[in-house]
Amino acid sequence: MLRWGILSGAKIAREHVVPALLKAEGCVVEGIASRDEGRARELARHFGAPRAFGSYEALLASPEIDAVYVPLPTAQHVEWAVRAAEAGKHVLVEKPLALRAEDIAPVIAARDRAGVVVAEAFMVRHHPQWAKVREWIAAGRIGRLRLVQGAFSYFNDDPSNMRNRLELGGGGLPDIGVYPVVATRFATGLEPRAARARIERDERFGTDILAECEAEFEDFRLGFYVATQLAARQTMVFHGTGGFIEVDAPFNAGIYGDAAVHLHDCGHGHAETARFGGVDQYRLQAEAFARAVAGSGEALFTLEESVLNQRVIDAFYRSAEAGAPVPV
Numbered sequence: 001m002l003r004w005g006i007l008s009g010a011k012i013a014r015e016h017v018v019p020a021l022l023k024a025e026g027c028v029v030e031g032i033a034s035r036d037e038g039r040a041r042e043l044a045r046h047f048g049a050p051r052a053f054g055s056y057e058a059l060l061a062s063p064e065i066d067a068v069y070v071p072l073p074t075a076q077h078v079e080w081a082v083r084a085a086e087a088g089k090h091v092l093v094e095k096p097l098a099l100r101a102e103d104i105a106p107v108i109a110a111r112d113r114a115g116v117v118v119a120e121a122f123m124v125r126h127h128p129q130w131a132k133v134r135e136w137i138a139a140g141r142i143g144r145l146r147l148v149q150g151a152f153s154y155f156n157d158d159p160s161n162m163r164n165r166l167e168l169g170g171g172g173l174p175d176i177g178v179y180p181v182v183a184t185r186f187a188t189g190l191e192p193r194a195a196r197a198r199i200e201r202d203e204r205f206g207t208d209i210l211a212e213c214e215a216e217f218e219d220f221r222l223g224f225y226v227a228t229q230l231a232a233r234q235t236m237v238f239h240g241t242g243g244f245i246e247v248d249a250p251f252n253a254g255i256y257g258d259a260a261v262h263l264h265d266c267g268h269g270h271a272e273t274a275r276f277g278g279v280d281q282y283r284l285q286a287e288a289f290a291r292a293v294a295g296s297g298e299a300l301f302t303l304e305e306s307v308l309n310q311r312v313i314d315a316f317y318r319s320a321e322a323g324a325p326v327p328v
Contacts, residue, residue: 002028002067002289002293003030004028004030004065004069005030005031005051005059005068006068006071007033007056007070008033008056009034009043012094013071018032018047019047020285021069023283024287025287025290027287029049030049031051031064032049032052032053032059033059034054035056036054040052051064056080061087065089066089067089068092070091073162073168074094076168077093078097078098078103080093081093082107085111085116090118090289091111091116091118092119092286093118095121096175096310097120098310099174101310101311104303104307104310108304117292119301120301120303121285122301123281123284124182124250125186125285126281126288127259127279128279129253129260129276130183130186130250134186134188136245136263141243141263142244142245142265143240143243143267144240144241145188145219145238147221147238148224148237149224149236150223150224151233152224152225152234153226153228153230153234154176157228163175164205164228166205170205172209172226172227172228173211173316175228178310180224182301183236183250184215184222184236185309187238188217188220190217190218190219191328192215192328193217194216195213195214195315195319196214196316196325197316197320198211199211199212199316208228210225210226210227210229212225213316234249234256235247235248242265244266247260247261259276260273261274261276288300312328
């Protein structure tokens with residue numbers, strides 16, 4: 001059993017990751033840390049974890065912890081991923097791992113020195129709906145892929161929320177812009193060459209609240225928008241010369257609707273739907289991580305892939321500043 005320690009009681013941990021770990025094969029929640037020891041004890045009791053730690057350092061020092069999940073604010077991800085790896089722990093760090101691609105280098109170095117598994121928590125990479133999209137594209141079911149379109153939005157103007165605090169790594173592109181990029185890269189196995197973006201920022205927070213983005217691949221274009229102060233929406237469409245694929249609730253199934261993938265084969269007048277009710281992508285992520293730690297050779301989202309994904313986000317910011325397309 002992989003014994004997990006959780007660094008903080010962040011919402012993503014409480015509502016998604018820890019409940020998934022409790023159900024995941026090969027995993028056990030051993031301890032929870034908080035800078036407030038009373039809060040740590042409360043969360044440990046709630047989730048049935050045998051250990052509570054009054055500091056993150058105490059959790060990292062515990063020989064009873066094998067792996068650490070880091071759901072801290074984005075600006076703290078790199079520091080604590082490095083510290084956890086240096087403590088000899090395997091590390092699953094919430095996305096985005098970093099705010100700049102170059103900041104990931106210390107995490108890679110720490111991973112290699114310690115010989116541990118470190119991965120960015122892109123749970124969507126473990127959802128079977130994306131394996132299905134990849135399968136259909138590779139099989140030529142929609143002909144030649146020419147255009148990918150997506151959207152991800154929610155409304156949150158709470159000034160105390162970390163997503164609206166620039167110093168904590170807030171903003172729409174870091175929080176949700178990573179999803180259309182990682183999903184397209186995974187579904188096609190290809191990397192973009194150039195990027196372009198227009199970005200609107202909130203004058204109060206300084207964070208990007210609306211980003212309209214384009215990424216040029218060799219044979220197709222990805223276009224999407226992400227927003228933190230618009231009505232909630234998620235969609236991804238892969239449009240080819242012979243048909244198209246629509247993905248319902250592509251990133252947060254259950255919150256934005258039911259997970260389903262629709263194939264419209266226009267050349268043969270054929271429609272096909274694959275549904276994925278009851279899938280917990282957080283549980284699948286935890287189980288894949290545990291198998292990788294056990295030496296299964298499981299394909300995780302590597303830190304090298306994290307660098308490639310973050311380079312695209314970095315390019316969107318550079319493009320918005322330059323007012324022109326930039327190379328990725």
